Amino acid sequence: MRYFEDFTVGETIVHGSRTVTAEDIVAFAAEFDPQPFHLDASAPEAVAVGGLIASGWHVAAVFMRLMCDSMLLDSSSFGSPGIDTLKWVKPVRPGATLSGRSTVTAARVSRSRPDRGIVSFRHALTDGDGAVVMWFTNPILFGRRA
Helix, strand or coil, X not given: CECHHHXXXXXEEEEEEEECCHHHHHHHHHHHCCCHHHHCCCCHXXXXXXXXXXXXXXXXXXXXXXXXXXXXXXXXXXXXXCCCEEEECCCCXXXXXXXXXXXXXXXXXXXXXCCEEEEEEEEEEEXXXXXXXXXXXXXXXXXXXX
């Protein structure tokens, strides 16, 4: 179990990787973001962007799963009050293997709820070439040790 006190400013946490298939892209898009360039590689809109690309929200969801599996599900997390900045930098195409990491940028005890702390992160998702495809910053609340 990881608590607030277990995070150190400057620490980078590696979250693992996941390969995104064309079927994954289309299935996510069909339910949540049915724009043509997410659904059909031959659609004129997809041709204009070089083929099928994953929804940015799909990419964010992949990151969330990686972070849950590697860190959050075995922590004292109370969730997050939101995202400060989110940037989709490069399109994600079928067959891309995405890898996640989070760097601790700040940590402080909550003034209003001293039983927990706020850890701020800069998260990044990279493709198989190491290029950043998405990054975002946000605080996450973690319980403190009793």
